[in-house]
Amino acid sequence: MNDRPRFSAREIAALQDACTARWHREDGLPIPEADAWLRTVAEQHAANFELWHTEDRARTPGASDAELATVKRAIDRINQRRNDLAEACDTQLLDALRPLHLPQANAPLHSESPGLMIDRLSILSLKLFHTEEQIARADAPAGHAEKNRERLRILREQREDLVSCLDALWQQVMAGERRFKLYRQLKMYNDPDLNPAMYGSPSGS
Template identity: 35%
Template sequence: MSAQQYNKLFDEVIKKYHVIDDVDQPFENPYDKNSFEHLLYRKNWIDTVQWHYEDIIRLPDINPVDAIVLKRKIDASNQDRTDMVEFIDSYFLNKFKDVKVKEGAKINSETPAWAIDRLSILALKIYHMKEEATRESASEAHRAKCQEKLNVLLEQRVDLSTAIDDLLNDFAAGEKYMKVYKQMKMYNDEDTNPMLYSKK
């Protein structure tokens, strides 16, 4: 798959979510569970739901109790997002495991999955900025300003997609090599977050 195909899949997920447009709607992945597409679909669904969690929690009149419940959901979603990034990187580690790395090959500052994570978020920015650029209830000035931002986001997607394809081609050719560090987040772990282990 090329990055352009990732973009098409992300757009498919976002469109599917907005048919019901509810953070509590049931999730169904149409792709085979052993496929790379399955990972991408799940990843972008998590991002899409979290995007709307973040909208809801910013409501100025949100009930404080509801806000706490939602904050817990956002925390869980962040952990799911990180887990999915690591699953995607594991896919690439396996894909390139037999590539003979060339002498002088370099490591990239970002793994493919974290670049794809940014591409997934970019798809959401594009979708929602396009909504604002075409919103009939908004002023003409607002729509024009949002269209300018949308144009930049679309250009950014082309650049990022190209960079991802180039990186994967470099891995396949042995020009670069993958090295993955687990995120090892501490705040969700009751053994490493002092606010949690002190309560044991």
Template identity: 40%
Template sequence: MFTQVCNKIFNQSIAAYHEHNDVHQAISNPYEKSSIEHLLFLKNWIDTVQWHLEDIIRDPKIDPVEALGIKRWIDRSNQERTDVVEYIDSYFLGQYSKTVPAADAAINTESPAWAIDRLSILALKIYHMQEEATRADATPEHRAACQRKLDILLEQREDLGTAIETLLADIAAGKKFMKVYKQMKMYNDPSLNPVLYKTEK
């Protein structure tokens, strides 16, 4: 099943990041660049680095200049994340390019890749909640509360995986069809963000 492949690669990416646990470390993607596995690893790596940037920027003692630099880093990361999601959707468009949708085929509220985006984030939540549920210096109450949350996250991943597999099967059977709308982000575009284009004059 495709989502099992996703979960395996996401866990692999998270484990690779935490070997050094450094937001500045270079990615070491083990998969062929033209493969879907490469895109899945890259997608989760971006998410993992951003997860830790979000932790760092919440330090109440952080230097404001450093915080601004991290905020801009997060903005770039969000754009990269969106780009990779669109590449993954392009893969699915290729996979189902010969499928003829039925006359009554419906479109889903989100594309397969955006659902896989949520699966990647869930992998990170599960990893870090597992850490908290087993943290030796935490109270028993803290560990128990985190274990309950972890159980819910694991159930959520199971349900999301089932939903994604159903969506892919429906697209393959022509019961649903997909479109890819390029994300028209405005804040990073100097021609669309008024703060940026006004400063250029």
């Protein structure tokens, strides 16, 4: 980032949508060429993309216990990466703000950080894509498309609201009127020192 951090929630949402469409067409999760900031945003979205489709596998009818166990472990691993990258978004923003002596220490605290809001935008992008898929389904039962058009309308409104709120937060931070903090998720389930199912078992000792 340059002296004045570049930030646009609308640009973030557009990047997430472009990645969502591309990753459904192509194998793998290629991260687009971009600056370090937008690459982190795209990597965070890639974790949500992988998590979404891995969770779908957990709901496959007839999946064996062994298959479900494998998927569950994958979900835990991907979810950890998702949270780590949301924190990385906040870290990059705070690093870019520090030379400007921002956020103002005495400004009112915003309870949700930009990284967590970006994570919510990522999930909304995936919901929008898959809802549009359902509208286009040729084999869907009667009323399915109409139901999903209403769902799509709500999702678009929710994302527009979140984009506006995130851009407003950033403008307030830049003006010294609001501040945010890095909130560590401190997940316990993947830590062999904190999860009793891991440290309390013979294999974890």
